[in-house]
Every structure is written in C-alpha cells, then in structure tokens.
Amino acid sequence: MKDFHKSPWLIHYDASSCNGCDIEVLACTMPRYDVERFGIINTGNPMHADIFLVTGGVNKQNAAVVKQIYDQIPEPKVVVAVGTCACTGGIFKECYNINGGVDTVIPVDVYVPGCAARPESIIDGVVKALGIYQKRHDELLAALNEAEEMESEKAKKAEEKAKAEEKAKAEEKAKTEEKLEKKEDKAEAKADKKEEKADKKEEKTEAKADKKEEKTEAKATKKEEKKEEEAKEKEEKKPENKPSNNNNKNNNNSNKKKKGKKKKKKK
Numbered sequence: 001m002k003d004f005h006k007s008p009w010l011i012h013y014d015a016s017s018c019n020g021c022d023i024e025v026l027a028c029t030m031p032r033y034d035v036e037r038f039g040i041i042n043t044g045n046p047m048h049a050d051i052f053l054v055t056g057g058v059n060k061q062n063a064a065v066v067k068q069i070y071d072q073i074p075e076p077k078v079v080v081a082v083g084t085c086a087c088t089g090g091i092f093k094e095c096y097n098i099n100g101g102v103d104t105v106i107p108v109d110v111y112v113p114g115c116a117a118r119p120e121s122i123i124d125g126v127v128k129a130l131g132i133y134q135k136r137h138d139e140l141l142a143a144l145n146e147a148e149e150m151e152s153e154k155a156k157k158a159e160e161k162a163k164a165e166e167k168a169k170a171e172e173k174a175k176t177e178e179k180l181e182k183k184e185d186k187a188e189a190k191a192d193k194k195e196e197k198a199d200k201k202e203e204k205t206e207a208k209a210d211k212k213e214e215k216t217e218a219k220a221t222k223k224e225e226k227k228e229e230e231a232k233e234k235e236e237k238k239p240e241n242k243p244s245n246n247n248n249k250n251n252n253n254s255n256k257k258k259k260g261k262k263k264k265k266k267k
C-alpha cells in the first residue's frame with residue numbers, strides 16, 4: 001500500500017455465486033473492515049474501475065457479460081477471483097451450465113480461495129492486486145514514456161533532417177546565386193571591355209577626323225596666306241603703274257587740247 005500512489009477503485013460482479021462470498025465482499029466495505037480507509041471504493045462503472053472483483057463460477061449465460069465488463073475496464077487492470085467457485089467453479093463445477101472458474105473467460109491475476117472467502121483474505125487479495133496494478137501501471141507509464149521519447153526523438157530527427165535540408169537548399173541557392181553573380185559580373189566586364197574598345201575606336205576615329213580637319217584647315221590657311229601674299233604683291237606692284245597711266249591720260253588730254261587749238265587756228 002505504501003508504494004501505491006492512487007486510490008484504487010474496484011467493481012464487484014456476482015457471476016453465479018450463492019451470495020456467501022458477496023456478503024463477505026460487502027463486509028469488507030463495512031465499518032468493521034472499512035477498506036475505504038485505504039481509498040478503495042466499490043464503483044458500479046467498469047470504466048472507473050482498476051480492479052475487477054468476481055464472485056461465483058462463470059456459466060454459459062454470464063460469460064459474455066464478464067468478458068464485456070472486463071473489456072470496459074481501462075488498462076492497467078487487475079482481476080481478483082473471490083471464493084472457490086470463482087477460482088475453479090467450486091461445488092457447482094460439475095453443473096451442466098457452469099463453464100468453471102473466472103479464468104475460463106478472462107485472465108485472473110489473484111485467486112482468493114475459501115467457501116466463503118473471509119474478509120481478511122479478500123482484503124489480502126486486493127492488496128496483492130494493488131501491487132500487480134502498480135507494477136503494470138509503472139510498466140505502462142514507462143512504455144508510454146518510451147513511446148513519447150521515441151516520438152520526440154523521431155520529431156527531433158525529422159526537425160534536424162528538415163533543418164539540414166533547408167540548410168542544404170539555402171547553400172545550393174547561395175551557390176547558384178553566386179554563380180549567377182559571377183556570370184553577371186563576367187558579362188558586365190565583357191560589356192565594359194566592349195564599351196572601352198568602342199570608345200577607343202571612337203576616340204581614334206575622332207582623332208583621325210581632327211587631324212584631317214587640322215590638315216585641311218592648315219591647307220586652307222596656307223592657300224589664304226598665299227592668296228594674301230599674292231594680293232599684297234599685286235598691291236605693291238599697282239602704285240608704280242598708276243602714275244604712268246595718269247601721265248598717259250594727261251598726255252592724251254594735252255594732245256587732244258593741242259589738236260583742238262590747231263583746229264581753231266585753221267578756222
């Protein structure tokens with residue numbers, strides 16, 4: 001009882017007893033024996049029960065009922081057969097309608113012999129059942145914890161796997177982005193080189209064009225200079241000739257005047 005941390009509830013079923021064992025079971029709950037001081041409660045609902053207490057042998061009619069009640073009790077559960085009839089069929093064993101003890105239908109954990117079984121032995125059987133119940137409870141709890149741990153490990157592994165996959169994807173993405181950046185850089189470098197080449201070509205062509213222009217301008221200036229020089233030379237030559245012309249003109253005029261005077265004298 002020390003190691004039992006839960007108030008055990010039990011359900012009592014009278015299979016086909018002579019009521020002798022049933023009275024002893026009820027006596028256990030009465031003030032004289034008072035099992036309720038240990039937290040043991042006799043419940044009517046199999047789904048609330050931890051211990052299945054059966055009195056009397058199992059017959060053909062109630063075998064299914066015993067099985068049904070047993071199935072309704074949640075795990076972990078313990079079965080206690082109280083009285084000789086519940087253990088083996090007892091004095092009714094040879095009857096045409098009796099199957100035998102409770103273990104002919106469901107597994108029995110504790111056998112409490114006696115016809116009728118004494119309350120002390122019933123309480124002793126129930127205490128034994130509590131030990132079995134606690135052991136099963138611990139095993140079930142351990143199994144549940146193990147299952148939970150396995151599930152958490154699985155979840156952790158799945159999470160780690162997902163993280164690793166995400167990391168790998170991110171790395172791949174980064175690599176592809178890096179490759180793309182490198183490609184873009186290369187393409188930009190190529191384009192820059194092309195532009196540089198084109199600029200150099202343009203500069204060269206512009207330089208050539210400038211040189212040509214310079215040459216043509218130089219030629220033109222030379223020509224102009226030549227022309228100017230020629231014009232200057234002409235101009236320099238002109239003043240020497242002009243006076244002679246004037247003289248000629250004057251001479252011509254004087255000659256004309258002389259001729260006119262002669263004509264007048266003749267008249």
Ligand code: SF4
Binds near residue numbers: 022055084090091116
């Ligand atoms: S064991 Fe005895 S007292 Fe208990 S049910 Fe059977 S005949 Fe009755």
